[in-house]
Amino acid sequence: MTQVSVMIAGHTYRMACAKGEESHLQTLARQIDERIETLRRNFGEIGDQRLIIMAAITFADDLAEAHRRIGDLEAKVADLRADSQGQTSARDEWADRLARSIGETATRIERVAQDLNNSAR
Template sequence: MPQIVVTIDGKTYRMACAEGEEQHLETLAADVDGKIAELRGSFGQIGDLRLTVMAAIMATDQLHEARRRLAELQARLDADVTARAAGEAGEATTREEFARTLDETAASIERISAKLAGGQ
C-alpha cells in the first residue's frame, strides 16, 4: 500500500492510500490546508484543533450542499424522463389513431369507388 507525506497547516503527515490514489489524496490534503489557511486568515490564532474542526465543518457543509444539489438535479432529470416517456406514449397513441382513421377513410373510399363502379 503506497504511503505519501502531506503538509497541512505547516505540519507533515504520512498517510497510506490505495494504489493510484496518491495524487488524489495530495489534492484533498491541499484543499484542507487551503481551508485552514483561509480560516487562519479570517480568525487569526484560535487554536489548531478549533481551526481543524471549523475546516471540517466547512467541508461537510460543501458536501451537504453538493448532495442536495445532486438530489435536486436527479429529481429534475427523473421528472424530465417521465414527461418524455409520457409524451412518446402520447405520440404513439396519436400515430395509432391517425393510422386507424386513415385505414377507415381508405375503406370508405374503396366502398364509394365500388358503388360508383357498380352503378355504371
Template sequence: MPQVVVSIDGKTFRMACAEGEEAHLSGLAQEVDARVNELRKSFGEIGDQRLVVMAAIMATDELSEQRRRVAALEQSLAETERAHQDALRRAEAGEERLVAHLDAISDAIDRAAGRLGGQS
C-alpha cells in the same frame, strides 16, 4: 499500498491510499491546508484542533449543499423522464388514432372505387 506524505498547516502526515489515488489525496490535502490557512488568517491563533474542526465543518457544509443540489437535480431529472414517457404514450396513442383514421379513409376510398367501377 501506496503512501503519500502531505503537509497541512505546516505539519507533515504520511497517509496510505489506493493505487493510483496518490495525486488525488495530495490535492485533497492541499485543499484542507488552504482552508486551515484561510481560517488562521481570519481568526488568528485559536488552536490547531479548532482550526481543523472548523475546516472540516466548512467542507462538510459544502458537501451537504452539493448533496442537496444533486438530490434536487435527480428529482428534476425523474420528473422530466416521467413527462417524456407521458409524451411518448400520448404520441403513440395519437399515432394509433391516425392509423385508424387512415385505414377508415382507405376503406372509404376502396368502397367508392368499387362503386365507380361497377357503374361502367
C-alpha cells in the same frame, strides 16, 4: 498500498492509499490546507485545532449542500421521466388514432374507387 506524504497546516502526514490514487490524495490534502489557510487569514491565529475543526465543518457543510442539490436534481429527473412517459403515452395514442384514421380513409377510397369502377362498366 502506496505511501504518500502530505502537508496540512504546516504538518507533514504520511498516509496510505491505493496505487494510482497518490495524486488524488495530494489534491485533497491541498484543498484541506487551502481551506485552513483561508480560515487563518479570516480569523487569525486561533490555534490549529480550531482551524482544522472549522475547516472540517465547512467541508461537511459543502457536502450537505451537495447532497441536498443531488436530491433536488434526482427529484427533477424523476419528474422529467414521468412527464416523458406521459408524453410518450400521448404520442402513442395519437399515432394509433392517426393509423386508424388512415386505415379508415384508405377503406373509403377503395370503396369509392370500386363504386367508380362499377358505374363505369
